[in-house]
Amino acid sequence: MYVAVKGGERAIAAAHTLLAKRRRGAPETPEIGVAQIDQQLALAVDRVMTEGSVYDRELAALAIKQAAGDLVEAIFLLRAYRTTLPRFTSSEPIDTTHMHIERRISATYKDLPGGQVLGPTFDYTHRLLDFSLLAEGEPAAPAPPSETVDTAPAASQPPPTPRVLELLEREGLMIGEHDRGDEPTDITQDPPTYPCDRSARLQALVRGDEGFLLALGYSTQRGYGRNHPFAGEIRIGEVEVEIVPEELGFPITIGTLQVTECETVNGFTRHDDGEVRFTRGYGLGLGQCERKAMAMALVDRALQAEDHGETAVSPAQQEEFVLSHCDNVEAAGFVSHLKLPHYVDFQSELELLRRIRAAADSAGEEDPA
């Protein structure tokens, strides 16, 4: 328990001034702009948008600047700002089948309809520090497009890119995803109760801390709730966002959203109809967030343990454990509260310890061994 204290206003104000000074760094280095963060630290912006739960690149970049690059602090700032805005409506579900593909790979099929494109990826880099970036020169010119590449003029609605898991579904080898038309739970309005439904679970995982979910996903691979995953398909690209304003009564496009999607093909189980089929996990995040999307898919599958007749014995399979600890704003808040004055609380503990010690000492005096 902590108690209110008074005083310290001057020191607090000075601490904020000092923070601003440290954030700025040495005045002789040029100040970083929000637009530079948006453009050149784009993956940090993507993480802050995903876990901060607001798609707005400029706001996320501002939060990163204000937080001096502390992404968890930036996520907190974005979440706080989010609460100041009214929510007008909900969108129609985005259609990731019709995506302007920037990257699409599969680890289950070498040749798949629509092909594989690597896009901008760290994969296949050697992870050697590139000292040419230190020289602050212009980046090397991108590889010129090869002559043979000839793409049709871009249509506003991209053609569908077939889904790898749907190919398996069509053969009856993969459990299906079904839309019963239920209104999804919104955990920002109704905190999850356990067991919770898949919609609440997926929403919580999208907002969940990447590090926490990555560690849990990794733990399933190391044997704590093994579920035999394959990266069935990973795609990154832009999708259109549509809403149906009440006053218009028809859907309109309000803009586009970049998302990263990961679908895993997981170990097969025997289902109610007696057939054996693969199971699946789903990961989705805002912007380019492949590691997060993969971790989310692994944990989504782990959390389906009971649906597939598995005993939930490992941490990643325990819904309440995973969902109630994956939010880094909540977690950081509760850990940080330890910094608040606990003077009275601690005094009582100290008093108690002293009394126990005194009692033990006097008992020792009475009973010389």
Next chain:
Amino acid sequence: MTPDIARRRHWMSVLAQAPTDTLLQLSEPAIADAEFELIRAPEIGLVQVRARAGGTGAAFNLGDMTLTRCVVRSHFGTTGHGQVAGRSKPHALRAAQLDALLQTPQFDAHLHQRVIEPLERQRQRARHTEQRDVETTRVDFFTLVRGED
């Protein structure tokens, strides 16, 4: 969906996705003679963006997106709506003004020619460039025979 609604959805989509500066520049001269009454001043809020489990299954809430919306009435009596992702009030206002005018025979063809079509061409060019860059990373993996019996 009637052809009118399909056309309107199309221009609203183009207006919403246009870069703000280009939209304002292109449309400035075209709407100089028009007058508008503000029905709902531009306001900034959020849209809860939904997605589907497995891409095609049950809906879930993915996260919020900022949105600016605005409603105007033109001196022809048509009502225009601007609903634009992001936090640009000038963008939403201009989208609403153009939406109102595009519904009038006096402005329809003119605005399509001066604003909608150029914006669309610009967008297609940008997409084309992006696609071309992405296309250079298309890959054909092949598996190697491992020399086993």
